[in-house]
Amino acid sequence: xxxxxxxxxxxxxxxxxxxxxxxxxxxxxxxxxxxxxxxxxxxxxxxxxxxxxxxxxxxxxxxxxxxxxxxxxxxxxxxxxxxxxxxxxxxxxxxxxxxxxxxxxxxxxxxxxxxxxxxxxxxxxxxxxxxxxxxxxxxxxxxxx
Numbered sequence: 001x002x003x004x005x006x007x008x009x010x011x012x013x014x015x016x017x018x019x020x021x022x023x024x025x026x027x028x029x030x031x032x033x034x035x036x037x038x039x040x041x042x043x044x045x046x047x048x049x050x051x052x053x054x055x056x057x058x059x060x061x062x063x064x065x066x067x068x069x070x071x072x073x074x075x076x077x078x079x080x081x082x083x084x085x086x087x088x089x090x091x092x093x094x095x096x097x098x099x100x101x102x103x104x105x106x107x108x109x110x111x112x113x114x115x116x117x118x119x120x121x122x123x124x125x126x127x128x129x130x131x132x133x134x135x136x137x138x139x140x141x142x143x144x145x
Contacts, residue, residue, distance in 0.1 A: 032072040033061040036085050037119060053119035059128055060114025067102040067111075068094055090115060107135070 031039070035057035038050075061072045072091055073081045084090075093108050103111075110131050116122045123131070 030058075031078050031081055031085075033058040035119065036117065039082065039085055051119070052125050053122045056114050056122045056125065056128060057116075057119070060111045060122075063107070063111050063114065064091065064103075067107060088117070 035054040038054060065071055073084075076084070094103065110123070110128075113121070113123050114128070
């Protein structure tokens with residue numbers, strides 16, 4: 001398994017500064033997947049050491065995206081997302097439908113742990129990997145029956 005570093009989007013955002021309209025530059029990177037503590041750091045990335053815990057937050061967003069088939073905050077503009085995150089709001093458990101039936105209570109609990117406001121309480125990468133392995137085993141059993 002490979003946990004990707006969402007910091008690359010920040011690097012690319014800085015490189016594109018000169019060619020991007022000023023109004024569209026609320027935040028370098030992928031705000032929908034960025035840990036909230038990174039959004040409140042004025043001079044990110046120079047003021048904060050990036051850790052695996054930031055990527056675990058992003059991993060939770062990716063899990064949501066994969067299981068719900070929509071990007072995080074799919075119906076909201078980036079500017080509004082930024083305000084919601086700064087106010088402590090987060091994505092709510094989606095209503096049950098055919099598209100969201102893959103988000104079991106167990107999966108949602110894991111996603112919410114990844115999104116913990118306190119980075120120290122987010123799961124480790126190993127814990128996230130163990131969760132994925134256990135979910136894959138459940139899927140294999142479901143397919144074989």
